[in-house]
Amino acid sequence: MTVAGPTLSQRAQKLRRLALESIAAAGSGHPGGSLSAADIVAVLFFQELRWHEKDPLWPLRDRFILSKGHAAPILYAALAETGRIPEESLQTLRRTGSPLQGHPSVKDLPWVEASTGSLGQGLSIGLGHALAGKMDGLDFRVFVLLGDGELNEGQVWEAAMAASHYGLQNLVAIVDQNGFQLDGATDAIMGLGPLPAKWEAFGWQVEEVNGHDVAELQRALAIPRPRWEEKGRPRVIIAHTVKGKGVSFMEGNNAFHGRAPTPEELKKALWELGGEAP
Numbered sequence: 001m002t003v004a005g006p007t008l009s010q011r012a013q014k015l016r017r018l019a020l021e022s023i024a025a026a027g028s029g030h031p032g033g034s035l036s037a038a039d040i041v042a043v044l045f046f047q048e049l050r051w052h053e054k055d056p057l058w059p060l061r062d063r064f065i066l067s068k069g070h071a072a073p074i075l076y077a078a079l080a081e082t083g084r085i086p087e088e089s090l091q092t093l094r095r096t097g098s099p100l101q102g103h104p105s106v107k108d109l110p111w112v113e114a115s116t117g118s119l120g121q122g123l124s125i126g127l128g129h130a131l132a133g134k135m136d137g138l139d140f141r142v143f144v145l146l147g148d149g150e151l152n153e154g155q156v157w158e159a160a161m162a163a164s165h166y167g168l169q170n171l172v173a174i175v176d177q178n179g180f181q182l183d184g185a186t187d188a189i190m191g192l193g194p195l196p197a198k199w200e201a202f203g204w205q206v207e208e209v210n211g212h213d214v215a216e217l218q219r220a221l222a223i224p225r226p227r228w229e230e231k232g233r234p235r236v237i238i239a240h241t242v243k244g245k246g247v248s249f250m251e252g253n254n255a256f257h258g259r260a261p262t263p264e265e266l267k268k269a270l271w272e273l274g275g276e277a278p
Contacts, residue, residue: 067122
């Protein structure tokens with residue numbers, strides 16, 4: 001008898017629980033943007049990314065770069081759930097000497113592709129990986145996850161322009177458009193619209209999806225491997241998401257941009273995410 005494994009939606013909920021538990025253990029961190037990205041990360045890590053379980057530097061691996069580095073807890077949760085790091089290490093988040101720093105550090109954790117946290121830099125790093133792949137004729141893909149507030153940074157658009165110029169069909173930007181950044185709503189701080197038209201003007205293929213619809217994400221993220229003998233363009237997926245997704249009192253509540261849940265809040269959140277009743 002074959003027993004079905006967890007669905008991608010169930011995987012995403014588990015990632016949310018692990019991320020919140022690690023943030024609560026640390027007493028600090030960024031729950032809102034971690035939860036909004038969970039479905040995207042689940043589809044990438046459990047279905048789309050090609051990797052080698054024993055070699056984090058395997059040349060043909062697909063690259064995942066978390067440009068919105070403050071959402072590191074959701075990345076670490078995915079690394080744990082795919083067996084790259086021990087699950088118990090998640091409880092060391094942000095501790096001195098832990099490889100699980102508050103923002104991803106390539107120096108401390110081998111499975112991290114880029115040290116991020118200074119917002120706006122991840123797409124440029126991804127551009128470098130993608131361009132190297134093209135120059136070497138390799139067929140790996142580079143996925144860069146950005147926050148929508150991060151698009152205020154001019155360096156993002158410099159990278160976007162260069163990626164189009166070099167025809168980097170192996171580069172995929174994913175915008176976690178949850179509508180908030182540190183100081184408030186993105187539309188109030190620096191409006192992004194019309195966002196699809198902006199990317200199109202920079203020469204990118206654009207697709208908009210519901211960032212919590214696993215089927216839509218599966219279809220959108222199934223990016224063909226590059227065929228360098230053909231002309232191609234980079235691709236951006238604008239994922240409409242909810243900050244704090246899955247936890248009623250965190251959804252759309254920017255107070256949880258960078259605040260850890262209290263013990264009582266954690267119990268309630270884990271229950272809402274399919275864990276034990278509080």
